[in-house]
Amino acid sequence: MKHRLLIHPVLALLLTPCAIGQQMCGGSGESAEPVRATIIVPVTTTGCGRVNPDAGDPWGVGPKSVTEIPTNAETLRRLKVYETAAREAEATHASDAMKAQIYTRLASLSMDAGMYDQSEAALEHAISLLRNADLNDRLAEDLSYLGMLHVETGKMRQAEREELEALKLREGLGDRLGLARSWDALAGLYAGERKYAIARDYARRAMDEFSVNQGADVTDNISSRFKLSQILCLMKECPSAILLLKDSIDLAKAAFHPEDYPIGIGEFLLGYAYWRSGDPGDAAQYMKHGTFLMKQQLGWGHPTYLNALGYYARFLRENRRVDDARDVELQIRQAEAVVDVHSLQTRKSQDALAGLR
Numbered sequence: 492m493k494h495r496l497l498i499h500p501v502l503a504l505l506l507t508p509c510a511i512g513q514q515m516c517g518g519s520g521e522s523a524e525p526v527r528a529t530i531i532v533p534v535t536t537t538g539c540g541r542v543n544p545d546a547g548d549p550w551g552v553g554p555k556s557v558t559e560i561p562t563n564a565e566t567l568r569r570l571k572v573y574e575t576a577a578r579e580a581e582a583t584h585a586s587d588a589m590k591a592q593i594y595t596r597l598a599s600l601s602m603d604a605g606m607y608d609q610s611e612a613a614l615e616h617a618i619s620l621l622r623n624a625d626l627n628d629r630l631a632e633d634l635s636y637l638g639m640l641h642v643e644t645g646k647m648r649q650a651e652r653e654e655l656e657a658l659k660l661r662e663g664l665g666d667r668l669g670l671a672r673s674w675d676a677l678a679g680l681y682a683g684e685r686k687y688a689i690a691r692d693y694a695r696r697a698m699d700e701f702s703v704n705q706g707a708d709v710t711d712n713i714s715s716r717f718k719l720s721q722i723l724c725l726m727k728e729c730p731s732a733i734l735l736l737k738d739s740i741d742l743a744k745a746a747f748h749p750e751d752y753p754i755g756i757g758e759f760l761l762g763y764a765y766w767r768s769g770d771p772g773d774a775a776q777y778m779k780h781g782t783f784l785m786k787q788q789l790g791w792g793h794p795t796y797l798n799a800l801g802y803y804a805r806f807l808r809e810n811r812r813v814d815d816a817r818d819v820e821l822q823i824r825q826a827e828a829v830v831d832v833h834s835l836q837t838r839k840s841q842d843a844l845a846g847l848r
Contacts, residue, residue: 563790566603573597577613591620595633598640605793607644614640631660631669635676642683650680668707671700675711678718687726694719709746713739713753720760729767736761755784759799762806771810778803792826 561569573596580590594617601610614637621630638653654676661669678694681687698715701707716739720732740757747753759781766774782803785796800823807816 561603562788563604563793566600570597570600570604570606573600587620587624588626591617591624591626591629591633594620595629595636598636602640605790605795607640611637611640611644627660628664628666628669631657631664631666631673634660635673639676639679642680647680647684650683654680667700668704668711671697671704671707671715672711674700675715675718678722682718682722682725685725687722691719691722691726694722709742710753713742713746713757716742717757717760720764724764724767727767729764732764733761733768736764750784750787752785752788755781755788756795756799757781759785759803763802766806771806774806775810778806791822792829797823797826 573593576593577590577597579585580593585593594613598610598614598617601607601613614633618630618633618637621633634653635657638650638657641647641650641653654673658670658673658677661673674693675697678690678697681690681693694715698712698719701711701715704711716735720735720739723729723732723735736757740754740761743751743753743757758777762774762777762779762781765771765777778799782796782799785793785799789796800819804816804819804823807813807819
């Protein structure tokens, strides 16, 4: 089973003067509220199509559809299922390979729900199990996954070590598709470190390989285009990103439901590119609809959605739509108040997970 990101650019836009981990301004003016500088497009899933369990797969950790995206409520329900599965696997002394599958799935679901600490702990445990099982292909996937998560949380040195180890493993396996996924992840890492030229080169190599590799799926092709478009914008080449984003959105519309968040993220990024290209009319249309779609599926407290709202508020203020900007900033403040409470619950879940080791 492939446990990897659905939209796996995991790229900090870094479109403000703030450094990673600092706050960025949600707008201008004395009423502007700070918005946490998180990562655009960090959402993860392995796809969760229904499968019939069998004796060797009692928790349903077999192959899944990469284009089926559960609702936020369904994600939380599945998260509880896999927390139970992890306890059962530990109690019944399941194989390291099977336990690693469950913990990786648990990490993915936790990431979908915005529970980054829990996701990190589950993934680190999966990696330790895979090292014991000597499963280098899956180890490379999980190392790369952890690297992208660490980019997202600002742990850049750890992320680079993990991504380079994953790259080395895939080189040893002769895995061209895996190499492209490592290049894609490294593009996000180096963009996060503002090494834009090398990030662009990795992103182009990944996109070119995905375009010709028969093993690549639609999420590879969409995510690599998202990645390259963001890097071009970081290099002040947003006009060049517009056609690439339109192509990405067309791919997403052909593969996903109209309300799914890959389309919302693509439209938001397209709106951003129009904004930075001097076209506020198209920017307003796409940013508004993109954030609407993201809220519908990710939930109003998800960090990816809140980060997008922060940029949208800045856009509104820059274009003198002050009342609209205040409305968006109020949504951010209200959501962040809930997220702070939720983070306490997440840490409690994290303690429960640690007890399973």
